[in-house]
Amino acid sequence: MGQRHREQREMETRERVAGETGSAAWPGLSDPAHDSQRLFRQILGAMSEPGTLETLAVPVPPSDALGAALWGVVLTLCDLETRVWIAADLDSPALRQALTFHTGARITDDPESADFALLTHESFDPQTSFALGSDTYPDRGTTLMVAVERLANVGPSMLSGPGIETTRALDIGDTAGCRALMDRLAANRASFPQGLDMIFGCGARLAAVPRSTRVTRADAKEVN
Amino acid sequence: MNGYNFAYLDEQTKRMIRRALLKAVAIPGYQVPFGGREMPMPYGWGTGGVQLTASILGADDILKVIDQGADDTTNAVSIRHFFQRVAGVETTTATTAADVIQTRHRIPETPLRAGQILVFQVPIPEPLRFIEPSEQETRLMHALEEYGVMHVKLYEDIARYGHIATTYAYPVKVDGRYVMDPSPIPKFDNPKLDGNPALMLFGAGREKRLYAIPPHTRVESLDFEDHPFEIQRWEHACALCGSDHSYLDEVITDDQGGRMFVCSDTDYCQSRRGEVA
Ligand SMILES: [Zn+2]
Numbered sequence: 001m002g003q004r005h006r007e008q009r010e011m012e013t014r015e016r017v018a019g020e021t022g023s024a025a026w027p028g029l030s031d032p033a034h035d036s037q038r039l040f041r042q043i044l045g046a047m048s049e050p051g052t053l054e055t056l057a058v059p060v061p062p063s064d065a066l067g068a069a070l071w072g073v074v075l076t077l078c079d080l081e082t083r084v085w086i087a088a089d090l091d092s093p094a095l096r097q098a099l100t101f102h103t104g105a106r107i108t109d110d111p112e113s114a115d116f117a118l119l120t121h122e123s124f125d126p127q128t129s130f131a132l133g134s135d136t137y138p139d140r141g142t143t144l145m146v147a148v149e150r151l152a153n154v155g156p157s158m159l160s161g162p163g164i165e166t167t168r169a170l171d172i173g174d175t176a177g178c179r180a181l182m183d184r185l186a187a188n189r190a191s192f193p194q195g196l197d198m199i200f201g202c203g204a205r206l207a208a209v210p211r212s213t214r215v216t217r218a219d220a221k222e223v224n
Numbered sequence: 225m226n227g228y229n230f231a232y233l234d235e236q237t238k239r240m241i242r243r244a245l246l247k248a249v250a251i252p253g254y255q256v257p258f259g260g261r262e263m264p265m266p267y268g269w270g271t272g273g274v275q276l277t278a279s280i281l282g283a284d285d286i287l288k289v290i291d292q293g294a295d296d297t298t299n300a301v302s303i304r305h306f307f308q309r310v311a312g313v314e315t316t317t318a319t320t321a322a323d324v325i326q327t328r329h330r331i332p333e334t335p336l337r338a339g340q341i342l343v344f345q346v347p348i349p350e351p352l353r354f355i356e357p358s359e360q361e362t363r364l365m366h367a368l369e370e371y372g373v374m375h376v377k378l379y380e381d382i383a384r385y386g387h388i389a390t391t392y393a394y395p396v397k398v399d400g401r402y403v404m405d406p407s408p409i410p411k412f413d414n415p416k417l418d419g420n421p422a423l424m425l426f427g428a429g430r431e432k433r434l435y436a437i438p439p440h441t442r443v444e445s446l447d448f449e450d451h452p453f454e455i456q457r458w459e460h461a462c463a464l465c466g467s468d469h470s471y472l473d474e475v476i477t478d479d480q481g482g483r484m485f486v487c488s489d490t491d492y493c494q495s496r497r498g499e500v501a
Binding site for chain 2: 032033034036037038040041043044045047048049076077078079080081082115135136137138139141143161162163164165192193197210211212
């Protein structure tokens with residue numbers, strides 16, 4: 001089978017899959033310039049004041065595993081200059097196609113080359129080798145977008161540091177994955193300025209915890 | 225607005241700057257490289273600040289632009305008109321009414337509030353540049369927290385003048401980690417960087433670097449135990465509003481050598497005099 005023929009076949013397959021899985025239902029921004037500006041200011045606010053909750057007005061995607069808020073972050077920040085890694089539990093032909101169609105982002109299987117990673121608290125694995133940035137270019141790291149069990153400003157996890165006047169409580173859920181995520185964030189201090197920045201989504205709600213944040217648990221002496 | 229994208233920059237450039245801004249906020253005081261674009265104004269006119277403002281500004285924002293504290297200098301007026309034209313935003317001279325404030329060389333006297341964003345125009349982002357011209361070397365010095373040379377430079381001042389002679393672009397340490405150039409603000413403004421409830425963003429157009437201080441972040445001016453950091457003080461009060469606690473400019477009033485001291489922050493001075501700006 002010739003190369004052109006194969007490409008043609010692949011394209012037809014993609015279109016058929018798109019038709020069957022309804023990727024057309026993954027919505028874009030109705031007014032890209034103004035919607036993305038508004039969403040970016042909310043994301044910037046969330047990253048600047050770690051743990052604060054933002055509610056994003058974004059068209060709801062057909063799969064609720066990712067959630068509207070994180071889909072809004074994808075639409076706001078991803079484009080053809082970015083690489084996106086997708087965890088197995090979120091991965092689908094429909095999401096891949098919607099991501100490519102709406103943003104042009106390249107999808108990668110290598111977490112270390114990803115600018116953004118899409119995952120859930122259930123698929124979070126502390127062993128996944130996301131990019132932490134280098135000591136001279138710490139910004140060159142993967143930003144995690146994680147769908148979590150819930151988002152609320154209650155204990156026992158307490159945040160402090162830049163963007164927080166005293167302390168702020170943040171609860172992302174009770175699952176093993178949620179605990180592992182908070183533990184991973186707490187570990188950022190030891191590797192700073194290298195580290196992982198995380199944006200959490202739960203439905204239309206969003207919160208962020210960058211690597212500069214100190215994370216402690218009220219029910220433990222200190223999370224390491 | 226015809227012929228322009230909203231706020232001048234194309235969407236892809238804005239996204240690239242926005243991604244860099246999030247990293248800058250996540251690593252306070254660290255200089256993030258960004259692929260800056262040519263702007264329709266010369267570099268000395270704050271193209272770095274203009275690109276950041278263009279990337280964050282929304283149609284509902286109220287914008288204030290100041291140059292050395294004043295809203296009415298050529299630089300401030302032209303940037304304000306630029307954003308009125310390309311983004312159709314409302315502008316103001318009142319610090320309290322502004323959502324976004326782009327500034328060159330000052331931080332407003334009126335305390336900023338949560339939710340406001342202050343965008344600084346930065347000529348030289350690297351505080352170690354005058355000690356080490358190589359970008360590769362300064363990156364390494366930041367990585368290793370090799371900031372001893374910075375203290376040596378300040379201490380040479382003390383040896384020579386009996387005090388630290390640096391009066392503007394006075395280096396700070398952000399959240400106990402990165403040494404940062406706060407842009408050429410007078411050191412009088414340095415204490416306002418510490419624990420400020422507003423988000424502060426810094427953009428250098430020529431060198432294509434941006435950096436940030438999130439709200440409520442610890443920012444210390446470098447100093448020595450025997451020579452603690454001090455801000456400028458004046459023997460005079462403002463000749464116009466009587467303020468004895470604001471940054472004053474000396475103004476020549478006539479050709480007979482007459483002079484007076486007035487607030488450099490024109491909005492602050494006018495509001496103290498009960499005038500409507
Ligand atoms: Zn005055």
